[in-house]
Amino acid sequence: MSRPYCNVCQRPQVSCICHLIYPTNNDIHVVVLQHPSEEKQSKGTVTLLSQSLASCQVFIAEDFTEHEAFLAVLKQYKGHIALVYPSEQAEIIKENANNHLANDIKCIILLDGTWKKAYRIYMINEVLQKIPQRVLPDNILGQYQIRKTQKPGALSTLEACCYGLALMENDKDKYSGLLNQFINFNQMQLSFVVKR
Numbered sequence: 001m002s003r004p005y006c007n008v009c010q011r012p013q014v015s016c017i018c019h020l021i022y023p024t025n026n027d028i029h030v031v032v033l034q035h036p037s038e039e040k041q042s043k044g045t046v047t048l049l050s051q052s053l054a055s056c057q058v059f060i061a062e063d064f065t066e067h068e069a070f071l072a073v074l075k076q077y078k079g080h081i082a083l084v085y086p087s088e089q090a091e092i093i094k095e096n097a098n099n100h101l102a103n104d105i106k107c108i109i110l111l112d113g114t115w116k117k118a119y120r121i122y123m124i125n126e127v128l129q130k131i132p133q134r135v136l137p138d139n140i141l142g143q144y145q146i147r148k149t150q151k152p153g154a155l156s157t158l159e160a161c162c163y164g165l166a167l168m169e170n171d172k173d174k175y176s177g178l179l180n181q182f183i184n185f186n187q188m189q190l191s192f193v194v195k196r
Contacts, residue, residue, distance in 0.1 A: 009047050020185050021051045022178040027169050028108055030056040030161055031073055033064060033121055035113030045158035046112050048185055052178050053161075062117075064125050074127065077107040083131045084110050084164050085122060090133035093167045105168055108134075112157045136163055158182050 006016040030053055038044050039060050050056045057073065064070045074081065082105045084093075109131065111118040122128050140155065140163050155163070159182065162175035 009051065011042070011047070015042060015188075017048055017185060017188070018051075020048055020181045020188075022181045023054070024052050024175060024178050025054045026056070026165055028055075028105060028165055029073075029077070030165070031070070031107060031109045032056070032058045032112050032157060032161075033070070033109060033125075034058055034060045035062060035111075035117040035121060036060055037117065038113050043189060044112070045156040045182065045185065048182065049158040049161055049178075052181070058112075062121060062124065064121075065127070073107065074131075080104055080106040081131055082108050082134045083128055084108050084134050084136070084160055085118070085128075086135045087122070087129075087133045090135035092137055093134045093164055095137070095167060105134075108161070108164060108168070110157055110161055110164075115154075134164070136160060136167075156182070 003012045003014070005011065006013050006018060009017050009021075011017060030049075032046050032050065034046055038046070046058055050058050057069070059067060059070050061067055109128070111121050111128075113121065136155070140159075159179065162179050162182075166172050166175045
């Protein structure tokens, strides 16, 4: 007998996260390119992020070279789009949004997957390498307790998005409610581990 699923968050009803959704009006459009292996990942944060942000799209694939919806976004925001990814040429997002980099960006792209899978998406989609890249300052401490990584400055997709938007939109408090719900999400996931 199959478990009942929530129609909104697409999770088993026992682990539904709809009560954690925190409606937030983001000024900069968000696009998440999600690796297919992350789509059903219970520890993933993209569902909470996409259900909370007013302007967010999630595209699931590994190769986006012929992905019509994604290519349409690139065309729509051409010249005003940035990839949030720690490449060698990425520029640090400044805390003061009164700089030309932040003011010009109307859309950000994030890669959702393990470091290895995100790197693969980046490498096989040459169009991503041609988009201006931004990276968060390295003094941001993540709260992603349910996934362990050895990389310094590792953040969940939700955290990277919220901190990036807060800096670019020059509003450090705007995303604090969603980040607080992310902490509650962590605690909920940890409670399932304890129960097992």
